[in-house]
Amino acid sequence: MMPLDAETALADTPPGHKDELRLWLRLLTCTNLIExxxxxxxxxxxxxxxxxxxxxxxxERHPAGLTLGEISRRMMVSNGNVTGLAARLEEEGLVERRVSTTDRRAQSLRLTPRGRREFARQSAAHEGWVAELLAGLSDSEREALHRLLGRTKASVRAGLQEGGT
Known part of the structure; x- marks a missing residue:
């Protein structure tokens, strides 16, 4: 039995429930299911x-390496989370630390050859899984959804600017 999600839980809400909230819950539910x-x-x-x-x-996107701070900003997690992850990946031989070329106090991480090979295997599988999960949509439906989500993203960003956030 599938667990009850927020969208399904609100399926029987009284009339007048905001369409925007229902849309947000649909987006959130899809994201949560895929993730x-x-x-x-x-x-x-x-x-x-x-x-x-x-x-x-x-x-993988930055072969020259990234500092822990850059990684934490890109992943939107704390430096502490990145430090722990990096240490474990380094122990496994997937990443290596280097002294930063621009700031000797900072260290950068980069993939080792083994890390590149492992990520290539994982990312190929990941791409296939996403394709499988979205296979129920036609090419034109995927294109339309991509376009509409782009407009949604622009709308959200505009709303954030107007709200002073």
Whole structure:
């Protein structure tokens, strides 16, 4: 039996419930369902976690390396979280620390050759999983959804600017 999500829980709300709230709950439910399945598959197939995968992805995009602070900002987590993840990935030989070329007090992380190979395996599987989960949508539906979500993102950003946030 599927767990009850916020959108389903509100399915019988009285008329007049705001469409915007219902839309937000639909977006949140989709995100949560996909994320939970990706987390489950990463654990089952690679004995890893989504935060570890995300850290490797950040380093894959920046072959010269990133400081712990840069990684924490990009992942939107605390430096402490990144420090612990990085230490474990370093112990496994997936990342290496280097003294920063711009600030000798700072260290940067980058993928090792082994880390690149492992991330390539994980990211190929991840791409396939996402494709599988969205396979119920036609090409034109995916294009329309992508376009509408782009407009949604712009609307949210505009609302944040107007609100002074």
């Amino acid at each position: 939970a399945e990706i987390r489950r598959r990463l654990r089952a197939e690679f004995d890893t976690t989504l935060p570890r995968f995300d850290l490797l992805a950040q380093l």
